[in-house]
Amino acid sequence: MGQITLRGIRKSFSGVDVIHGIDLTIADGELAVFVGPSGCGKSTLLRMIAGLDRPTTGTIEIDGQDVTRTSAAERGLAMVFQSYALYPHMTVRQNLSFGLENTRMPKNDITARVDDAGRMLEIMDLMDRRPTQLSGGQRQRVAIGRAIVRNPTAFLLDEPLSNLDAELRGSMRAELAGLHDRLKTTMIYVTHDQIEAMTLADKIVVLRKGVIEQVDTPLGLYNRPQNLFVAGFIGAPNMNFFNAVAVDGQAELPGGLRVAVPGNGPVTIGIRPQMLHLADPDAPALTGTIRLIEALGAETVVHAAAADGTAMVVVLSGQPALRTGETIRLAFDPDALHVFGADGQRLD
Amino acid sequence: MAGLGDLLGRAVLWPFVLLARLIDLPLRVWQRWTGIGGMAAVFLAPTLLIFGVFVLVPLGLNFAYAMTGGTGILLGERPFVGFEQYGRLLECEDYTRRLTCREDQFWTAVGNTGVFVIFQVTLMVAVSLITALILNRNIRGRGFFRAVFFFPVLLSPVVVGLIWRWILQRQGLLNLIMVNLGLDPQVWLNDRFYAFAATIGVSTWAHMGFYTLILLAGLQAIPRDLYEAAEMDATPPTRVFRRITLPLLAPNLAVVLVLALIRGVQIFDEVYVLTGGGPGTSTLFLTQYIYEAGFASILRNPGLAAAASILMGAVLVVLTLLQLWLSRRAEGGRVR
Ligand SMILES: Nc1ncnc2c1ncn2[C@@H]1O[C@H](COP(=O)(O)OP(=O)(O)O)[C@@H](O)[C@H]1O
Ligand SMILES: [Mg+2]
Numbered sequence: 001m002g003q004i005t006l007r008g009i010r011k012s013f014s015g016v017d018v019i020h021g022i023d024l025t026i027a028d029g030e031l032a033v034f035v036g037p038s039g040c041g042k043s044t045l046l047r048m049i050a051g052l053d054r055p056t057t058g059t060i061e062i063d064g065q066d067v068t069r070t071s072a073a074e075r076g077l078a079m080v081f082q083s084y085a086l087y088p089h090m091t092v093r094q095n096l097s098f099g100l101e102n103t104r105m106p107k108n109d110i111t112a113r114v115d116d117a118g119r120m121l122e123i124m125d126l127m128d129r130r131p132t133q134l135s136g137g138q139r140q141r142v143a144i145g146r147a148i149v150r151n152p153t154a155f156l157l158d159e160p161l162s163n164l165d166a167e168l169r170g171s172m173r174a175e176l177a178g179l180h181d182r183l184k185t186t187m188i189y190v191t192h193d194q195i196e197a198m199t200l201a202d203k204i205v206v207l208r209k210g211v212i213e214q215v216d217t218p219l220g221l222y223n224r225p226q227n228l229f230v231a232g233f234i235g236a237p238n239m240n241f242f243n244a245v246a247v248d249g250q251a252e253l254p255g256g257l258r259v260a261v262p263g264n265g266p267v268t269i270g271i272r273p274q275m276l277h278l279a280d281p282d283a284p285a286l287t288g289t290i291r292l293i294e295a296l297g298a299e300t301v302v303h304a305a306a307a308d309g310t311a312m313v314v315v316l317s318g319q320p321a322l323r324t325g326e327t328i329r330l331a332f333d334p335d336a337l338h339v340f341g342a343d344g345q346r347l348d
Numbered sequence: 349m350a351g352l353g354d355l356l357g358r359a360v361l362w363p364f365v366l367l368a369r370l371i372d373l374p375l376r377v378w379q380r381w382t383g384i385g386g387m388a389a390v391f392l393a394p395t396l397l398i399f400g401v402f403v404l405v406p407l408g409l410n411f412a413y414a415m416t417g418g419t420g421i422l423l424g425e426r427p428f429v430g431f432e433q434y435g436r437l438l439e440c441e442d443y444t445r446r447l448t449c450r451e452d453q454f455w456t457a458v459g460n461t462g463v464f465v466i467f468q469v470t471l472m473v474a475v476s477l478i479t480a481l482i483l484n485r486n487i488r489g490r491g492f493f494r495a496v497f498f499f500p501v502l503l504s505p506v507v508v509g510l511i512w513r514w515i516l517q518r519q520g521l522l523n524l525i526m527v528n529l530g531l532d533p534q535v536w537l538n539d540r541f542y543a544f545a546a547t548i549g550v551s552t553w554a555h556m557g558f559y560t561l562i563l564l565a566g567l568q569a570i571p572r573d574l575y576e577a578a579e580m581d582a583t584p585p586t587r588v589f590r591r592i593t594l595p596l597l598a599p600n601l602a603v604v605l606v607l608a609l610i611r612g613v614q615i616f617d618e619v620y621v622l623t624g625g626g627p628g629t630s631t632l633f634l635t636q637y638i639y640e641a642g643f644a645s646i647l648r649n650p651g652l653a654a655a656a657s658i659l660m661g662a663v664l665v666v667l668t669l670l671q672l673w674l675s676r677r678a679e680g681g682r683v684r
Binding site for chain 1: 576580
């Protein structure tokens with residue numbers, strides 16, 4: 001079991017509010033990802049769940065039990081730190097068994113558990129080394145192993161891959177996903193990298209400035225972002241936004257193309273770069289002047305400026321014949337539009 | 349243009365400018381004569397001169413004096429006696445009985461210093477470790493307490509000795525308090541046991557701030573998240589201390605241990621002011637013995653004092669090498 005519920009969690013550090021009321025449930029066995037820009041309070045939230053920090057107000061429940069006042073030691077959770085926090089003076093084996101030695105577990109069982117984790121993470125040949133004698137990726141495995149041997153109710157991981165190079169990050173990400181599939185233990189994974197969030201998560205919690213902006217599945221967030229922040233944060237390259245005014249269910253994009261929109265008054269119309277394609281020569285189109293072309297082979301990324309100067313990015317498949325300075329004419333499926341009101345919330 | 353401030357500045361700078369002009373010419377001449385490489389010698393000379401006059405020459409003189417006899421002060425007046433002074437220090441009829449030694453005071457001082465070092469260093473390491481551990485926590489007024497424990501380090505040893513004499517003497521502060529509390533006053537500094545304990549306590553009080561600082565620096569270098577990882581693992585506090593804090597603090601502890609040993613062997617000034625070595629010879633330590641043998645006793649014997657100081661120096665050299673070895677090893681094998 002490992003259901004985690006947060007109710008009205010707030011946290012302030014010496015009078016400065018950092019977390020402004022979080023309500024959230026993470027189901028047993030779920031891999032939830034907290035994602036948001038640096039400094040938005042992801043670590044603080046995770047540390048409160050771990051029991052390393054106390055919320056200023058609000059309650060934390062694990063499997064229905066209020067653990068707000070319970071010490072970190074008694075919550076039965078395991079944490080993987082961003083810095084790994086391996087004990088530098090101990091061998092890998094000692095690092096892995098240290099936590100188990102605090103329980104009354106017999107020596108043989110400890111050895112067996114450590115060996116199991118070691119085999120699972122393929123670090124058996126490193127057991128007698130010290131952390132300084134390991135590469136970044138190997139240290140990461142040991143840190144994860146130290147969490148696994150404890151057989152915790154849930155894993156908490158704070159930006160576990162941020163100290164690895166891009167290639168290693170990709171392969172460790174896949175391994176973590178595999179690990180979660182095998183263990184089926186609840187995991188809360190913190191990252192500022194939306195790609196990590198999209199690829200790993202069952203459920204993504206988007207945070208900004210200590211507030212939850214949206215909770216949904218990766219595709220749910222991608223397809224129906226509830227506000228401008230989420231729309232801009234999820235997806236790469238970022239969504240294009242155009243300011244417009246809606247009158248009688250119609251709004252005009254820069255260059256004069258009219259589209260149907262819900263609502264009235266000032267709106268922001270968003271469209272993902274991948275949803276734009278070259279328009280037929282005589283069809284109405286969204287036009288722009290090409291500023292920069294990035295030909296990647298399979299796709300071509302075009303940076304352009306709309307008639308009113310708004311910057312936009314287009315991802316076209318293949319290698320269309322385009323030149324910088326030319327006018328580009330773009331079409332899109334009206335269903336691909338995301339429309340947000342003046343308050344930044346999604347309309348419709 | 350030339351305002352008052354400008355004039356004032358010139359007036360202040362004038363002596364320095366004059367000095368610079370004065371040494372400018374000789375330096376130019378020297379450089380023309382020896383080339384640019386010779387300038388290094390010029391700049392090193394003052395330091396080498398001071399080091400030579402106050403360290404190297406006395407060191408050499410000390411070896412020379414240790415080989416001579418008589419009561420003369422000038423080396424020229426002193427007859428050569430070879431290793432007789434060392435023999436005199438180390439000669440005993442029965443090595444199990446101190447009083448059969450020719451220089452029984454020397455052995456008294458050696459014994460006292462040994463006992464002092466064992467107890468004082470143990471106490472010093474324990475007290476400064478505990479203080480550092482407490483100051484490393486998030487207690488109220490942490491900065492204040494850090495300052496409080498460091499202040500005695502800044503005091504001159506003579507002041508330290510005097511302060512505690514005023515507290516511990518027969519009509520001192522401590523007895524005053526005891527009388528007011530209805531307790532019998534004690535002759536602290538005239539009691540063999542209390543006086544010896546006072547030398548240990550006072551020297552610990554005077555220097556612990558320094559060692560506390562070294563240990564505090566070591567504690568603060570231990571990453572916080574190691575403790576948080578241990579907390580997540582439900583590690584009991586005693587185990588955290590034994591398995592995380594102590595091993596990671598070991599290099600600093602080694603430095604503290606050896607430095608305290610070296611300074612313990614050299615103990616002199618504050619004890620001399622506090623007890624003068626008394627009562628009797630119960631707080632007579634090596635440095636005081638050397639001082640008295642060479643300068644203060646009626647039959648002053650500089651040769652004997654020189655020989656004793658060379659023996660003590662040998663012990664200190666061994667301790668210093670130990671310290672160098674430990675700190676090198678700590679640097680090499682450190683993981684942080
Ligand atoms: N111990 C602390 N004391 C004061 N402010 C803190 C503390 N920890 C975090 N903060 C502040 O809380 C905010 C959120 O921090 P954090 O949770 O570390 O962000 P994230 O992990 O999302 O990058 C930041 O503005 C940070 O400065
Ligand atoms: Mg963080």
